[in-house]
Amino acid sequence: MSHPPLDVEIVVDQLRRSVPGGIGTYCRGLLAGLASLDVEERPKVTLRASRARRKTDGVDPLSELGWPIRISMLPGPVLTRLWDRGLPVGWLHPDVSAVVHATSIAAPPVRGETLVVMVHDLAWRRFPEAYPARGRQWHESALQRVASRASAFVVPSALTAADLLGAGLRIGADQVHVIPEGVDHLDPPDERSALALLGHLGLASGADYLLTVSTLEPRKNLERLIEAYSKIRESLPEPWPLVIVGPRGWGDHPGLATQSAGVLFAGRVAGGTLSSLFSRARAVAYVPLFEGFGLPAGEAMASGVPVVATAGLPSASGAALEVDPLDTEAIADGLLRACTDGSERDSLVAAGLRRASEFTWRESAARHVEIWQEVAA
Numbered sequence: 001m002s003h004p005p006l007d008v009e010i011v012v013d014q015l016r017r018s019v020p021g022g023i024g025t026y027c028r029g030l031l032a033g034l035a036s037l038d039v040e041e042r043p044k045v046t047l048r049a050s051r052a053r054r055k056t057d058g059v060d061p062l063s064e065l066g067w068p069i070r071i072s073m074l075p076g077p078v079l080t081r082l083w084d085r086g087l088p089v090g091w092l093h094p095d096v097s098a099v100v101h102a103t104s105i106a107a108p109p110v111r112g113e114t115l116v117v118m119v120h121d122l123a124w125r126r127f128p129e130a131y132p133a134r135g136r137q138w139h140e141s142a143l144q145r146v147a148s149r150a151s152a153f154v155v156p157s158a159l160t161a162a163d164l165l166g167a168g169l170r171i172g173a174d175q176v177h178v179i180p181e182g183v184d185h186l187d188p189p190d191e192r193s194a195l196a197l198l199g200h201l202g203l204a205s206g207a208d209y210l211l212t213v214s215t216l217e218p219r220k221n222l223e224r225l226i227e228a229y230s231k232i233r234e235s236l237p238e239p240w241p242l243v244i245v246g247p248r249g250w251g252d253h254p255g256l257a258t259q260s261a262g263v264l265f266a267g268r269v270a271g272g273t274l275s276s277l278f279s280r281a282r283a284v285a286y287v288p289l290f291e292g293f294g295l296p297a298g299e300a301m302a303s304g305v306p307v308v309a310t311a312g313l314p315s316a317s318g319a320a321l322e323v324d325p326l327d328t329e330a331i332a333d334g335l336l337r338a339c340t341d342g343s344e345r346d347s348l349v350a351a352g353l354r355r356a357s358e359f360t361w362r363e364s365a366a367r368h369v370e371i372w373q374e375v376a377a
Helices: 021-036 061-065 076-084 133-149 158-165 191-200 222-235 271-280 295-302 328-340 342-356 361-376
Strands: 007-011 044-049 069-071 099-102 114-118 152-155 176-178 210-213 242-245 263-267 283-286 307-310 321-323
Touching (some): 021 044, 210 222, 210 295, 222 328, 242 271
Parallel strands (some): 044 069
16 A cells, blocks of 8 residues: 655664663664565655764764664753753754654654654553652653653553553543564574573583573562572473573662572673574563563564463463463463473464564554554644
C-alpha cells in the first residue's frame, strides 16, 4: 500500500546514553524495520539527537544508522532538562509539517509538529520500590507532560495499554496503539568471541551454562534469580554456572556483591557475541519484576533456547515456562525443569520459535507508519 509523502523525525537520543538498554534496542530495531519497507511505503525519516559525546575519526557514531540526522548543539542531559521545563529547544527551524516520534517519554515539546510517544511501560507505578525517589518523580512528571503534548501513543503490549489508560490521565482509548516490538534484530553469531569470553570466565569449550541478560538494576530481580539458582545448582547433572550478561545500571546490589558459587558476571558484550551466547545456552532465565514487553526473552526464544520467564511477560506469554518473580522456589523449579526435563525442553523450544516468529521489526515499523499517517492526516 502506497502512502502520500510523510516527514517523520525520530528522537533517538537514547542511543547517546552509555547504557541505551531496551529503549536503544527499540530505536535500532524500528529503524531497521523502516529500512526494510518498500520505498513507496517508507516515510522520509530524519533522526533527532543531542550532540555526540565523542566522535570516531570526526564522524558522529549515529551516522552508521544510515539516516539524515538533525543534531542539537546541546548535550543530552541539558537538552532533557530544558524539555522538562517545557522549552522547545534543541533544533533550529522545526519542520511544522513533520510527525515527531519520541522513542520514550523523554519527549521534546513541539512547536507545530505532531507528537507521537512510545510508552514502554509504567513499571515505576507497579514496583515503586525498584526505582529511586528521584527516578519515580521524573517518570511521573514526564508521563504527565507527554499526556498533554502527544496526539498518539504507541505501547508494546495490551498490558502497557491498560496501565496507560488506567493512569488517571486525559488519554483516550483511540489515542493508544498496541504495536509489539520485533525480536529479529540479533547480529549473526560470533562463535570465536563467545568462546573467548566463556574461556575468560573459566568455562571449557562446549560446556553448558544457564544465561540471563539484563541491565543490573533492582527491577531485573537478579538477586532472587541468583538465590533460586543456588537452590538447584547441586541438583543439576553438573554444576552448570549461571552467566549474567549486561551492564551495571543504578542502585545498590548487596546480593550481587557477595560471591555466589557458579555465578559469573560477563558484563556488556557485543551483538554477535550475545547471539552466540544465546544459542549455546542450556536455558535462559528472564524474571524481572515487570516489563512492558521483555526483549531478552523474545531474543532467547528466537535463538531456539528454553526460556524461564516472569508470568505474563508479553513477549513470552504462552511460550515460556512462566514463574512468579517474587517466589524463589518457583523460579528454582522452573530452572531445573528447563535444564533437565527433555520433553519440557523440546516443547519450550518449539513454542518459543513459534512465538518469536510473530514479532518482526518490519511488521512493527509498518504499523508505526500507519499511526504516523493517521495523526498527520
